[in-house]
Amino acid sequence: MAAATALEAVAPTGALWGLVQDFVMGQQEGPADQVAADVKSGSYTILQVVEALGSSLENPEPRTRARGVQLLSQVLLQCHSLLLEKEVVHLILFYENRLKDHHLVIPSVLQGLRALSLCVALPSGLAVSVLKAIFQEVHVQSLPQVDRHTVYSIITNFMRTREEELKGLGADFTFGFIQVMDGEKDPRNLLVAFRIVHDLISRDYSLGPFVEELFEVTSCYFPIDFTPPPNDPYGIQREDLILSLRAVLASTPRFAEFLLPLLIEKVDSELLSAKLDSLQTLNACCAVYGQKELKDFLPSLWASIRREVFQTASERVEAEGLAALNSLTACLSRSVLRADAEDLLDSFLSNILQDCRHHLCEPDMKLVWPSAKLLQAAAGASARACDHITSNVLPLLLEQFHKHSQSNQRRTILEMILGFLKLQQKWSYEDKGEATFQMWYSKACCALKPSKGWQAKCAIEK
Structure with missing residues (x-):
């Protein structure tokens, strides 16, 4: 009776040893899942699995050691939640030591460490x-x-x-x-x-x-x-x-000094996808950057954006360039100025005006609308930017309206005026103060009557 009981007690270990041999020496894959299931059911402990693997883990043949570690790791991936803290400690030491083993063993060692990295009981x-x-x-x-x-x-x-x-x-x-x-x-x-x-x-x-x-x-x-391969799974x-x-x-201003030159370089490249990606990335960066990060790069950034909007044949590049300019201006508008600090927003907008304003006087030329779009993109960024731009542009456009007599020229100028007035109206509404908008609205209506003034009024009111 006692002998039978003893045989029953060692039988699981014998069965476990057989599963280990089938996996390690017989190159069968199924035993790993069986051993894991038996550990989960309580038939064996992880310690017993390690003991059954003993000779395999110490075998002089790297492939045999690799199979032994692989079995242990596959069991741990399924049973890591059952491990006790002291078991985790011993297993970590074992696997760390095996990182020095033959390169054939390393993949299975890493799988074991992945299992242990999931352990709640990790000390x-x-x-x-x-x-x-x-x-x-x-x-x-x-x-x-x-x-x-x-x-x-x-x-x-x-x-x-x-x-x-x-x-x-x-x-x-x-x-x-x-x-x-x-x-x-x-x-x-x-x-x-x-x-x-x-x-x-x-x-x-x-x-x-x-x-x-x-x-x-x-x-x-x-x-x-x-480019993903065909039928990529x-x-x-x-x-x-x-x-x-x-x-x-775009996650940190600490990258700015390295990233901004790279973006400028890629915007200036011939590759369309590089231009788009760079402008979109610049747009994203402006959400976390301040004046300090942008200061040294503003002239080059503006030159690149201006060139793309003036010269590109791609509507997507133009749209991304305008969006980037809007974000740059918004970023400069957010920064709090010290009393002795240089007003980067003011100087940035002055550069934009200097490069674009004179093109508004040539309603028949191809750069009139790119210039207007650039100015409106900047003006749309903040109330302060809008006031700066419109106070310089609207008087010029009203003057140009009367200087040009041809209907197509007047229509172009009028459409630009309406664009800037809508921006002024937007910021007046958001700032809950409409005095500036009403001033420009009145000036425009007076200057444009009786020709197109009421069309402008209707367009704004819509």
Whole structure:
């Protein structure tokens, strides 16, 4: 009776050993799921699985060791929630040590660490220990795509659950991640890497002296040049990468000194997609930049935008250029001025007026409407910008209306006047003060009667 009981007690271990041998030596995949199911049911513990794998994990043949670690890792991926804290500690030490093993073993080691990065029972300090070991022992970019993705997943998991511990590493964590990402080419991995960089910035991890390095490791992909292969099972589109990278580049003013010259260079390129991406990225940057970041680049930015609107044959480029100008002006309008500070908005608008105002006097020439659109884009950014622009432009347009007698010329001038009056009306309404609008409205009506004044009135009232 006692012998029978003893045999029953060791039977599960014998069965487990058989499953291990079928997986490791027999190259069968099914036993991994069976072992995981048995662990979940309580038939075996993780310790028993490790003991059954003992000879495989110590085998001198790298492929055999790799299969042994692979089995353990596949079980952990399904059973990590069952682990006790002391088990997690021993498993972390085991896997960290195995990062020094043969390159054939590393993929399975990383899968095991991914499972452990999901453990609720992970003791404090071990997330940092794991990442330090990966940064030190693994040349990530020499790994296959799927294994690089595993490393990104480990980092993502720890950033989600162990943020304060990782922040305790200071800028070393940022530098370690830069080394991990440097040279990444697969779009599946880039989407994850871009999200990690965005989180580093938005969650206020220390960048230390590595701001430029972090910018370079991401900006090297700008502008995105990716065409998904036919029947791509992953469904990654070029636009996904563009938006993800843009979110990174436009996430902090600390990138401004490196990013703005790059955007100017790409706007001035011959590639349509590069122009569009650069103008859209500039637009996004203006939401987080201030006068300090823009100051040194305003003349070049304006020159690039003006050239695109004046010369482009693409309506999309023109529209993005006008949107970028509107955002630049709005950004300059938001900044609070010190008493002794230079008024960048005033000087910026003066440059725009200087380059565009004289074209309004030539209603038959091709630059009259591009100039009007640029001025209206700037005027539409803020009440202050609108007042500055309209006070310079409307008197000129009213004067030009009377200087030109041909109906087509007068119609062009009148349409421009209406555009500026509508902007003035918009800002008067938003600022709850209509005195400026009423002044220009009255001047326009008086100047235009009896010819077109009432048409202007009707258009505004609509």
